[in-house]
Amino acid sequence: MKKVTFSLLLCLAAPLAAAQATDLAGNWKMVGWTLPNAIPIKAHLPTLIFKGKQVSGTAGCNTYMGSYTLSGNSITFSDLGLTRMACGEPVEQQEQAFMQTLSGKTLTVTRVGDSLTLTTKDGYMLNIRRSTLQDKK
Numbered sequence: 001m002k003k004v005t006f007s008l009l010l011c012l013a014a015p016l017a018a019a020q021a022t023d024l025a026g027n028w029k030m031v032g033w034t035l036p037n038a039i040p041i042k043a044h045l046p047t048l049i050f051k052g053k054q055v056s057g058t059a060g061c062n063t064y065m066g067s068y069t070l071s072g073n074s075i076t077f078s079d080l081g082l083t084r085m086a087c088g089e090p091v092e093q094q095e096q097a098f099m100q101t102l103s104g105k106t107l108t109v110t111r112v113g114d115s116l117t118l119t120t121k122d123g124y125m126l127n128i129r130r131s132t133l134q135d136k137k
Helices: 002-023 089-102
Strands: 026-033 047-051 054-058 063-071 074-077 106-112 115-119 125-130
Touching: 026 089
Parallel strands: none
Antiparallel strands: 026 047, 026 125, 047 054, 054 063, 063 074, 074 106, 106 115, 115 125
């Protein structure tokens, strides 16, 4: 019976893991974080747009872009490119903290409904919600 149950669990888990890769597709907005040295600025909250294997968005003022891979409950971001507009000291501090947390890093992903939490290896968390605004077609 144990072999049958284990085999059944494996069969059920495989489609769930495959579906998880597409679960991030769409627009997301930062709602808070526990990162040191920067406080999220309400009028300049970072966004994430997952499309295929690409990620883009705003870090608060500047636009970033790159790729990502999702494997189980881990997400790995490529080295992300960022535009370089002057944004003012508080927004630039926020952008620096956000980019240092994602660019070239692997984080743990926890998804519950329309809430997403990315956790760093040091235990800092980025709390993200699915945005109701969608890309123009």
